[in-house]
Amino acid sequence: MHEECGERVTYTLSCLKKVKLTPKEIESKKRNYWQKILKSKLSLRRFLLNVEKQKVDAVKESWENIVIVVEYNSRVLMRVAGEV
Structure with a gap:
């Protein structure tokens, strides 16, 4: 999924489950x-x-302008934006 602020990547904290x-x-x-x-x-x-x-x-090699959303049980735990 592409957005104006960059690509959004959703990860699940499976270790918590x-x-x-x-x-x-x-x-x-x-x-x-x-x-x-x-x-x-x-x-x-x-x-x-x-x-x-x-x-x-799923993460682009450039690592630029990426918004990372980490979810646990459909709730957003953290949202980190910026260049890596």
Whole structure:
């Protein structure tokens, strides 16, 4: 899907689905992911490679102007925009 701001790529945090977590634990994990991702652009790339490797091909090689939406159970956990 192409948009004016760039390509949107949706990833699912499948690692959170494999274990039963309380809402507090999920919130904690969301905060931890946010902190890891926002620390550096390299962290963002590593995160994407680790979430679901089979979907990485959907990300263009240029890595420019990409909006990344990470969802868990149809709820948006994070939205990261910008150049990588």
